[in-house]
Structure formats: C-alpha cells, structure tokens
Amino acid sequence: MPITGDMLIGAASHHGRDGDIRAIDPATGEALDPVFGGGGPAEVERACALAEAAFDAFRETGLEQRAAFLETVAQNILDIGDELITRAMAESGLPRPRLEGERARTVGQLRLFAQVVREGSWLDARIDPALPQRAPLPRSDLRQRHIPLGPVAVFGASNFPLAFSVAGGDTASAFAAGCPVVVKSHSAHPGTSELVGRAIQAAVASCGLPEGVFSLLFGTGNPIGTALVADPRIKAVGFTGSRRGGLALMEVAAKRPEPIPVYAEMSSINPVFLMPAALAARAEALGKAFVASLTMGAGQFCTNPGILLGVDGPDLDRFVATAVEALGGSAALTMLTPGIHAAYDSGVAALAGSTAVATLARGLACSGPNQAQAALFATTAEQFLADAALQEEVFGAASLLIRCPDVATMRKVAERLEGQLTATLQMDAADAAAVAGLVPVLERKAGRLLANGWPTGVEVCHAMVHGGPFPATSDSRTTSVGTLAIRRFLRPVCYQDLPAELLPEALRDGNPLGIWRRVDGALGRE
Amino acid sequence: MPITGDMLIGAASHHGRDGDIRAIDPATGEALDPVFGGGGPAEVERACALAEAAFDAFRETGLEQRAAFLETVAQNILDIGDELITRAMAESGLPRPRLEGERARTVGQLRLFAQVVREGSWLDARIDPALPQRAPLPRSDLRQRHIPLGPVAVFGASNFPLAFSVAGGDTASAFAAGCPVVVKSHSAHPGTSELVGRAIQAAVASCGLPEGVFSLLFGTGNPIGTALVADPRIKAVGFTGSRRGGLALMEVAAKRPEPIPVYAEMSSINPVFLMPAALAARAEALGKAFVASLTMGAGQFCTNPGILLGVDGPDLDRFVATAVEALGGSAALTMLTPGIHAAYDSGVAALAGSTAVATLARGLACSGPNQAQAALFATTAEQFLADAALQEEVFGAASLLIRCPDVATMRKVAERLEGQLTATLQMDAADAAAVAGLVPVLERKAGRLLANGWPTGVEVCHAMVHGGPFPATSDSRTTSVGTLAIRRFLRPVCYQDLPAELLPEALRDGNPLGIWRRVDGALGRE
Structure with missing residues (x-):
C-alpha cells in the first residue's frame, strides 16, 4: 500500500494545498517521503459535514454491527503488515519491539471495546414503569438510555503513534459510543497516520457504514485544529499532548456559542x-x-x-x-x-x-x-x-x-x-x-x-484509570484508557410514555437485546 | 424555631455584615422580617476551609451512615412543620398545595438518594485480578471505584424554594456522592433557606459528621457567588437559574487556575x-x-x-x-x-x-x-x-x-x-x-x-433526565433530577497492587459491602 500524502475525507482521498508536511526520521534528522498536503477550512468543513450526516445512522447501528466494525478496524490494521511497523519506526525513532507491542495494544483495545459494545451496559438502560394508580399523582412510563454526543475531534499524540493516535483509545471509545470521528493527525507521524487511516476508511466501507464516520486531516499549524474544535458540528474533543496545547483547545471549546467537553490529557509528574x-x-x-x-x-x-x-x-x-x-x-x-x-x-x-x-x-x-x-x-x-x-x-x-x-x-x-x-x-x-x-x-x-510497581505501563482493561485532576487532564471524571472511556462520549436521554414501536430497542419490553437494565432501580437482565 | 437572619457556617451561626437582605412577599410587595446579613470573602473562606477539612472524613463514611444522614435531613425538614410552608408561601407567592407537594418531593428525593447510596452501584466498583502468568507481560491487580470530587457549591433556585434550593436535588446528590456542600441561598427566600439549613446543620451534628459538611451563605449580589466558585477548595458547582447567571459562573469556573465542572440548568423553551x-x-x-x-x-x-x-x-x-x-x-x-x-x-x-x-x-x-x-x-x-x-x-x-x-x-x-x-x-x-x-x-x-403529556411535572426516579444540550444546561452528560445525578460529583480512581488492608471496602476480596461489581468485566455480586 503506497503512502500518498493524502488526507482521507469520508470515502475520498484529497491532497491538501495549505502547506506541506514531511515526517522527519529523528534518528538521522532526514526528511521522509512523501510530502503530505495540509488541509484548511474547506477540508474541516467537508469532514464535519460528512460526520454530521453520518451521525444519526451510525449511532443507531446495532450492537453487533458496531462491534464488528471495531473488530474490522483491528484486523485491517494487522493486515497492513510490517510496513506499518517500519514506517512508524522511521517516523518516531522508537524501536521495533516497542511498536509491535503498541500495535498489539491498539488492536487489543479495539477488540476490547467491541466486547464492551456487545455487552451493552454502557447504554445504562433504565425503566421506571408507569404507576397509573399512584396517589396523589400517577407516574408516567419513564425509560432512559445513553446516546452518543455527536461527531468527535481526535488529536493524535506524538508519543504513541498507534495507541494514542488515529485508531487509538480516543477513536476506539468514540466509535464504540457511536460517534463519528474526525482525526487531526500529529505531524510527526503522517505516514503511520495515513496507513492506519486507510485501514479505518476500508472498514467503514466494508461494514456498510456512512462514509462520514471517519475522516483524517493533516495540518501544518494550530489553525486547522482550532477550526475543527470550533466547528459547531463537533460535540467533543479528545487530545493527548502538552499542557499548553490542551489549554488552548479548552479555551476554544469554552468560547464556542455552544461549549463542548474537551478531554485533554496533558501534564503529570507522577x-x-x-x-x-x-x-x-x-x-x-x-x-x-x-x-x-x-x-x-x-x-x-x-x-x-x-x-x-x-x-x-x-x-x-x-x-x-x-x-x-x-x-x-x-x-x-x-x-x-x-x-x-x-x-x-x-x-x-x-x-x-x-x-x-x-x-x-x-x-x-x-x-x-x-x-x-x-x-x-x-x-x-x-x-x-x-x-x-x-x-x-x-x-x-x-x-x-x-x-x-x-x-x-x-x-x-x-x-x-x-x-x-x-x-x-x-x-x-x-x-x-x-x-x-x-x-x-x-x-x-x-x-x-x-x-510496589512503576507507573509506566498502562493496562487496557476495565478497572484502569488513565486520568486525574487538572492539569493531568482537563476532566477528572473520566479516563482515556480502559473501558470506562466510552462514557466520555455519551449523554442520557429519557423517554416518557413513548409508544412501544418508537422506543429504542434497548428500552423495549422483554429486553430484546438481553442487556443489563435497571427496572425500578433494580439491576437485572429481564 | 425563630428565623434569625444568620448564615450557617459549619456548626456556627453568624450574622453577616456585607449588606442587608430582606425577603419580599410578592403578593403584597412588602418586606418580611427579619433582616438577613449578607456574607463576604471572610465567610466564603471559612465555609470552604471547613468543607475541605470535612471532606476526607465525610467521603469515607459507610454507605449506611451516609444514607442515614440523608434520611435524617429529610425527617428534620418534615419536623419543621407548618412554619416552613407558611414562610415559603410568604417568600414565593406560591400556594400551599404546591409547596406541600414540593416539600414531599424534596423529602422523597433525599430518601431516594439514601436508597441509591445503600445500593452502592454508584461506586462502579471494578476488579481486574492479577494475571501473574500472562505472556509477554503479567497483569497487575487493578481495582477501580468512584470517589467524590470534593466540596461543591450549590446555588439555590428562585422557582423551587425547597426542591431546587438548600436541600434540593443538587445538595442531595452531592451529599450522596460524599461531597460537602456550601449553599449560596437565593435572596428571594432567605427565611425558607435558613429553616432548611438548620435542619441540615442539625442532621450533620446528630449523625456525628464533621461540621464542614454543610454551610449556608447569604449574599446581596454576584461577588459572593463569584468568590465561592473561584475558591480553590470548591471542586464542582450546581446551579439552576438564568442563562446569563449560568454563563457567568461557567466563565469563572473555566478561568480558575484549576477549572472545575459547572452543572448549570439555564434556559429551555420546551x-x-x-x-x-x-x-x-x-x-x-x-x-x-x-x-x-x-x-x-x-x-x-x-x-x-x-x-x-x-x-x-x-x-x-x-x-x-x-x-x-x-x-x-x-x-x-x-x-x-x-x-x-x-x-x-x-x-x-x-x-x-x-x-x-x-x-x-x-x-x-x-x-x-x-x-x-x-x-x-x-x-x-x-x-x-x-x-x-x-x-x-x-x-x-x-x-x-x-x-x-x-x-x-x-x-x-x-x-x-x-x-x-x-x-x-x-x-x-x-x-x-x-x-x-x-x-x-x-x-x-x-x-x-x-x-401525549406535558413537560411540566418532573418525576424524581431512576430513569428521569432533567438536562439536555446547551443552553438547556452547561453539561448534557448529566441530569439534575433523578438518581443518575449522583454521577455528576464523582470521579474514578484506580488502585494497582495495593495491599489488601489499604484497599477501600468496596474493592476488597469477598465483597464485604455486597454491592454490584464488575470482575474482569462481568457484572455480579461476588
């Protein structure tokens, strides 16, 4: 698979004209081919328009279809083969065993989120049945599930070109929640980003999902990232990087007409x-x-x-x-x-x-x-x-x-x-x-x-918390590693007396999805 | 119980000297006795210092003790008797049946959160046991629970002098999570606020909790609220009111050296x-x-x-x-x-x-x-x-x-x-x-x-969502009514290989609390 230097906007490839980007092999100081074309406002506009258009369909994919998509992304990444490792080595200076381990982690993370999606507890389904005879007032039928926030902007991190980048934890948890993702690639590893981006793009197509579920943008400076976070169709942001970078994105997000959550993992001395x-x-x-x-x-x-x-x-x-x-x-x-x-x-x-x-x-x-x-x-x-x-x-x-x-x-x-x-x-x-x-x-x-251990080495599992109070992150209520991360991209919606045929499957009588639900407050699978 | 016009700072009563506040009976336009003394920076300082000092002890109260505290607050509010209703009528112009219903709702809400605390699912306890034989790397023992964020500032709302005020939903859910609360009373109903505040203050004392678990401040303008939200010991804010008021608090919170979450319920045309x-x-x-x-x-x-x-x-x-x-x-x-x-x-x-x-x-x-x-x-x-x-x-x-x-x-x-x-x-x-x-x-x-109903009338239950995208609220990921509200004041913490005797009870082997836990991802009560 040749690396073209193109951005991926929905199903299309597109060579940007807003500045050139080249990866540098830090071990030699030499620039690597090819030249990547940076994007600008027009590409942000297209990626966000496609993401918005894809949202309603993607968020209502069944649990099995969503899980299969995550697993297809994982398999497609493995199928890139050694080219992914050699390119990532050249772009990061990291040694082969580290990057092979990171690939395994990235793939394992996608597969773990597939399990989470299938299990369905993330929906936090709740049913308080109607009490028509209650005095002094009857109770309506009230049901709750979680739905995804909307399109998410993800910023690739420099230090994990696979596990915290294009198909890293932020993207995996946002996809799991049902959010389309627009990735702004880290300029240090654009080739690695393109390879992984094409693996996702192919999975979107082969799983029959709308193309706007995923786009990958390159950019030479801060403006494209700022434009992405400021776009009204973006509803949340995932970022791993410097304190200065995270604070800048938090400020952009807070000043929008509609402020949005920013999950920035920034600075920690452990x-x-x-x-x-x-x-x-x-x-x-x-x-x-x-x-x-x-x-x-x-x-x-x-x-x-x-x-x-x-x-x-x-x-x-x-x-x-x-x-x-x-x-x-x-x-x-x-x-x-x-x-x-x-x-x-x-x-x-x-x-x-x-x-x-x-x-x-x-x-x-x-x-x-x-x-x-x-x-x-x-x-x-x-x-x-x-x-x-x-x-x-x-x-x-x-x-x-x-x-x-x-x-x-x-x-x-x-x-x-x-x-x-x-x-x-x-x-x-x-x-x-x-x-x-x-x-x-x-x-x-x-x-x-x-x-009696050392903090380096972050297990991807259910109990992990990779988060913490400011400035470690911008939002201590969440984690960027582990299955709890899915919750970052969700919000609750309540349905009151909605006719049965209009209810989402997760909330229908008889529990057709077979998920854990809370009925009158009691957890069960009925 | 005479209404004194005093603020309640921890176990003390204190008459503020930063401006006078009097309630006005809107039905007559007449000012009501007594005069309430507004607080300033000194009172914010003392209330926050006490709240911080109380936090570690309050957050580690057992589930039963915390639940009993909520129930004691509820009973103490009922024990005020008709004085609470007549004072709230005079201060709000609302009719008796409405306020009696609102009292029942307030008390019911506190009791419902007591049940939630006892049930323990809010801890979201997770255990991923060690895998010492795993290749290529063993897995550590990893356990996760949620802990409260810290002291919470709550702003009383004008339109629900009981249910969204001193002992309203924000206070009940913050207490349930284990957060000390500093309430800034709404100046429209200071007498109602003092009566309810004394009910809470008495519950803190009779339950043997540290006095800083609760304080009640009065204030004549915006400065005291701004000072409260800006105080570094405050870790979250609950607010119900106007869009302008909510936006102002969001701005103060975002500009702190350590930004904190603001849960503002603001503006909706339904x-x-x-x-x-x-x-x-x-x-x-x-x-x-x-x-x-x-x-x-x-x-x-x-x-x-x-x-x-x-x-x-x-x-x-x-x-x-x-x-x-x-x-x-x-x-x-x-x-x-x-x-x-x-x-x-x-x-x-x-x-x-x-x-x-x-x-x-x-x-x-x-x-x-x-x-x-x-x-x-x-x-x-x-x-x-x-x-x-x-x-x-x-x-x-x-x-x-x-x-x-x-x-x-x-x-x-x-x-x-x-x-x-x-x-x-x-x-x-x-x-x-x-x-x-x-x-x-x-x-x-x-x-x-x-x-086929009408939006007025918000049931307090498990499936309710009283929230929504901006500007309805500042944070669509949560609700201010219903049991899910407890989650607003929590954050996850992971314990890796911590010796058994140092683990919190919720995460110990054998599940001494008998709560739902997720072991290797599977929900159960073992």
Whole structure:
C-alpha cells in the first residue's frame, strides 16, 4: 500500500494545498517521503459535514454491527503488515519491539471495546414503569438510555503513534459510543497516520457504514485544529499532548456559542513515594528499577516518574548511589521529534541551572541527532515547596528527587502537588500506617495509585484509570484508557410514555437485546 | 424555631455584615422580617476551609451512615412543620398545595438518594485480578471505584424554594456522592433557606459528621457567588437559574487556575409538536390541556411549554380557538419576585411588539403587585427561522405558536432549535411515521422526549433526565433530577497492587459491602 500524502475525507482521498508536511526520521534528522498536503477550512468543513450526516445512522447501528466494525478496524490494521511497523519506526525513532507491542495494544483495545459494545451496559438502560394508580399523582412510563454526543475531534499524540493516535483509545471509545470521528493527525507521524487511516476508511466501507464516520486531516499549524474544535458540528474533543496545547483547545471549546467537553490529557509528574521500610529493605533494587522505568522509551510516557520523595538518611543515600550508577551508564536515546528533544534539553538545562537543584547524574553522551541524556536531580522539600516551577513537567527521562526530613513532610509535599495521572508507593508492611495517612491525599491528587510497581505501563482493561485532576487532564471524571472511556462520549436521554414501536430497542419490553437494565432501580437482565 | 437572619457556617451561626437582605412577599410587595446579613470573602473562606477539612472524613463514611444522614435531613425538614410552608408561601407567592407537594418531593428525593447510596452501584466498583502468568507481560491487580470530587457549591433556585434550593436535588446528590456542600441561598427566600439549613446543620451534628459538611451563605449580589466558585477548595458547582447567571459562573469556573465542572440548568423553551392526527382527533382537549400546563405555577417552570409547532389548517385553528378561550379566562398569578415579574413583562412586551409575531390571547387583568397575565403569541415557521431572538426564553406563562406549512417544516424548525430540557409530541397512531422522523432530531436536541403529556411535572426516579444540550444546561452528560445525578460529583480512581488492608471496602476480596461489581468485566455480586 503506497503512502500518498493524502488526507482521507469520508470515502475520498484529497491532497491538501495549505502547506506541506514531511515526517522527519529523528534518528538521522532526514526528511521522509512523501510530502503530505495540509488541509484548511474547506477540508474541516467537508469532514464535519460528512460526520454530521453520518451521525444519526451510525449511532443507531446495532450492537453487533458496531462491534464488528471495531473488530474490522483491528484486523485491517494487522493486515497492513510490517510496513506499518517500519514506517512508524522511521517516523518516531522508537524501536521495533516497542511498536509491535503498541500495535498489539491498539488492536487489543479495539477488540476490547467491541466486547464492551456487545455487552451493552454502557447504554445504562433504565425503566421506571408507569404507576397509573399512584396517589396523589400517577407516574408516567419513564425509560432512559445513553446516546452518543455527536461527531468527535481526535488529536493524535506524538508519543504513541498507534495507541494514542488515529485508531487509538480516543477513536476506539468514540466509535464504540457511536460517534463519528474526525482525526487531526500529529505531524510527526503522517505516514503511520495515513496507513492506519486507510485501514479505518476500508472498514467503514466494508461494514456498510456512512462514509462520514471517519475522516483524517493533516495540518501544518494550530489553525486547522482550532477550526475543527470550533466547528459547531463537533460535540467533543479528545487530545493527548502538552499542557499548553490542551489549554488552548479548552479555551476554544469554552468560547464556542455552544461549549463542548474537551478531554485533554496533558501534564503529570507522577510522584513516587519511597517509604522508609521499603528503602531500608531494598534501596538498591529500587534504585535500579526506578532508572529502568525512567529511561524506558527515552522517558516519553505520560506516566514517567518525574519526581521521587524519600526521607533523608543512609537508606535514601543507598538508593541514590545505585540510581546514579545505573543512570550514569544509561545510553542516550533518540527522542520522537526535534521539537520534543529541544524542549527536553531546555527543561533539563533549567533544572541544572536552578540554585535550588543539584544535578545527581546524567546518562551517557549522545551519539546522534535528537538524542537525550537521562538526568537525575535533587532538591529539598523546603525548596520544592517554595518554588512552583519545580512542579513543571520535563517530558523525557528526567526526574527530581525531593529529600524530606520525615514522612509528615512527604505528606505535606503531596498536599501541594498539582493533579497527577499516577502516584506510586514503594512500601513494605512496616510502612502501612504511614501509607494509610498518604492514601487519602493521593486519591485527591491522582487517577491511579500503585504500590510496589512503576507507573509506566498502562493496562487496557476495565478497572484502569488513565486520568486525574487538572492539569493531568482537563476532566477528572473520566479516563482515556480502559473501558470506562466510552462514557466520555455519551449523554442520557429519557423517554416518557413513548409508544412501544418508537422506543429504542434497548428500552423495549422483554429486553430484546438481553442487556443489563435497571427496572425500578433494580439491576437485572429481564 | 425563630428565623434569625444568620448564615450557617459549619456548626456556627453568624450574622453577616456585607449588606442587608430582606425577603419580599410578592403578593403584597412588602418586606418580611427579619433582616438577613449578607456574607463576604471572610465567610466564603471559612465555609470552604471547613468543607475541605470535612471532606476526607465525610467521603469515607459507610454507605449506611451516609444514607442515614440523608434520611435524617429529610425527617428534620418534615419536623419543621407548618412554619416552613407558611414562610415559603410568604417568600414565593406560591400556594400551599404546591409547596406541600414540593416539600414531599424534596423529602422523597433525599430518601431516594439514601436508597441509591445503600445500593452502592454508584461506586462502579471494578476488579481486574492479577494475571501473574500472562505472556509477554503479567497483569497487575487493578481495582477501580468512584470517589467524590470534593466540596461543591450549590446555588439555590428562585422557582423551587425547597426542591431546587438548600436541600434540593443538587445538595442531595452531592451529599450522596460524599461531597460537602456550601449553599449560596437565593435572596428571594432567605427565611425558607435558613429553616432548611438548620435542619441540615442539625442532621450533620446528630449523625456525628464533621461540621464542614454543610454551610449556608447569604449574599446581596454576584461577588459572593463569584468568590465561592473561584475558591480553590470548591471542586464542582450546581446551579439552576438564568442563562446569563449560568454563563457567568461557567466563565469563572473555566478561568480558575484549576477549572472545575459547572452543572448549570439555564434556559429551555420546551417545544411541543402538535402532530396532525392528534390535532384532528382532539384539538380542543389539547388546547385546554396546553393552557393548564402553560399557566400552572404562573408558568415558572424550567419545563414550561414555551413554543408549539403545528401544521396550519382548520385543526390547528380549533386548537388555537380553544387555547385562546382558556387562556383569556385564566387568572393573573403572582410571580416569585418583582425582578422575575419585570423580566416577564419585558419579554412579553418584546414579543408583542415584534412585527413577526401576532398576539393571540392574554390572560385576565392583574389585581395585585407582581402578577402576570398569561400570553399566547403566534408566528410562522419562516419568520421563526429568520429571527434567532424568537428562541429566547420568556420565563413565565408565555408561549409562541409556530405555524408550519407541513410536517417537513416542523422537522426543519426542530433542527434549528437550541438545546432543550424537553420535547413533547402530541400524537396519534397515524402520526407514528412522521414522529419516527422527528425522534432522532429531538434526541439530539433534548434530554427528555415525551408523548401525549406535558413537560411540566418532573418525576424524581431512576430513569428521569432533567438536562439536555446547551443552553438547556452547561453539561448534557448529566441530569439534575433523578438518581443518575449522583454521577455528576464523582470521579474514578484506580488502585494497582495495593495491599489488601489499604484497599477501600468496596474493592476488597469477598465483597464485604455486597454491592454490584464488575470482575474482569462481568457484572455480579461476588
């Protein structure tokens, strides 16, 4: 399948004329063929018009048809074969095993949402039967289901060219909910985007769905994304990226004549709490495991452990000594884009230049373009609490150790943290009492609490929360990974005394879909 | 129980010094005793500090304790006795039966949320057990529950001094979720607010909860409400009122360093579709029933039928003739406040003065202050589509008939409507095909679709949706009436490999709470 550089607007291919985009191989710095044509207002208009036209039909597809569509997308992605992996490697600098794993995750995610669609609980079907004899007033027949919000704009992320991009979690959950999707591709991996986009486009056609269910746009700057979010036919936005980018989209969405929800996953420094008994028992093992988590994928994960907290003393010193040694021997790794690499270098330079911060270790020197040296810094709780800038995320393999005089101070620092995707506890049995005091704070601060693991590695399952209070995300009520994500794109509708033949299948007497429903408040399958 | 004019801040009573507030009896125009002292930044600060301090303890109350608290509030409200009804009558101009019904609704709502809390499904507990043998990577133990967002600011509504006010739906659902509540009382009914506030305050004390679970503030203007929404300890807002008021709070919330959700229920004109066969069969009965719905409670309902659509012709003329006669004989009714009355008169005058609008009927003349004459206007579909101002809500007993040339035009007008709380279909069997074409449009436009009833009258139950797309509300993903409302104040948290003794009860092995949980995606009570 040749990569053409075309946008996909409904069933059509279209070469944009609003600026050229070329992917850059970050490992060599060289531009890759072909040239992608950026879109403008005309393409946003067409994609949104088609999405709107497709909405009513797509949202009323049966559960089985919707599930089969998701599974067809998954199979079509696999059928691209190795070209997808080699192109993604060239566009991202990420190694083959990582991208093969990411493809498996992407496909698995689509298949999991197919199961969710079939199971039907997402409809949250409720029936309160009529009570014609009730005094003083009879009760009407009232039934409720959830319907999708409408066309969704999805912005591909730089750091997961498959799993958080064109057919990533946002697209999968929006499709599952019944929303058409207009993707604005990330300009770092347009070829990967086109390949995956064509897999979706083919699935739309082979499943007999209206073409507007999916479009893929390219664009050279912010205007196309702004136009997409501002379009009145778009009813929700999914975004994974920088805090600045997320805030900009939130502002556009809030200023529309009709404001819409924005699900932006933005900025998290993912604190790791090194509890005293755990440090005493295994400081060296923790130091090594920490560096492995920090440097994995050049640290380019939303859940990268960006700060560590521990009580000052010999055990913390042992942890530091091991971490310094491991990090000092860690190879420089190619980052995703020249821009991300430059931002990393400047963030690290700012920390290194701060009088409140000591540099503990740097990784091995770089041997090619866009490579990053890992970095470990240290500060004190006092200094951290005095300088809000030390909470700013440095995207990449950099972390800041906060030396605390005692566990109470660790809690005090926790209270002052901004919202996070994750909070990690390295703990032993003897730490339980101290941890019990920390847990309520961390629940208020983070979407996921984990013990004796590392935050990188986000399982796609039912219980996952990849979300958290601002600025980790723009909306802590949801998650962008896991099956709960379908709820982001739904809203409830109530039907009062509607004639039986006009009721949606999910709410008909006899439960023809066989789904879980709440009748007079009681959950059952009748 | 004497009404003191004091604010309730935690367990304390406090007379504010930032301006005086007096209720006005709209039926006489006279000011009522006592004088209420308005609060300022100092009172916002104390109420929010107490709410924050109470949050961790309140949110971890057991299901039974939380439910008992809601039931105690309900009983305490009943125990106020007739003083509550007479004071609410004096402050609102609403008649006794209406307020007795509203009290029953308020108490029933609190008790229903107690049942919801006990049942426990709102926790949305999920467990994905560890898979240590899974290849290529093992799976951690992952568990999810929902926790409350934090302290909630609730703004009392003018038109339901009990059911949408101090202990109304927003407060009940926030308490049910585990959120402390700071209420800003509506200045039209401060005495009613104090009585209900003391009922809650007493319940907090007798249930052994931290005092900050509830505070009640008075204030003379917008500053106190703005300060409350801007306070960093407030994590969500519930509001029922005007579009301008809701938009102002949305703006304050969006501009905070940490933006928070605002649930504002604002503006809806609740279209009624008079389908041809229904009109042919019972134009006169529909005309009478419409006027009864329009004029009930002086039309001061969010779900008041503000526009009607029908196909021009003799059947519609019969409907109009009956409605004109019924409305022409309808008594002028006292409105809630002088301000609301003035806004009604000016909205009606604007319609009456529009060249696009004909006045069909006015109600009987007024015989006292703050009384409103009902009004029925007519326009054509063409004129309605040409003038967006005709969609503006006139709060009160005014409605606009849109004469359409055919059913296709009714659908076209429906497509151009803003978001609504309700959409009503007056239909017979022969209308089914035409209605089937309308339903997808109305689902996109409204939170509740009803057939052969009237939108006024909102059942408090599991299947109710009192919500809808903007500007009906600021967030179509939720409802402000019915048990689903609890979800507005919750967010998911995931626990990964947390030691058993640190897990919340809802997620422990053996399901000690006996609640519905999703294990590996399958719903059950194990």
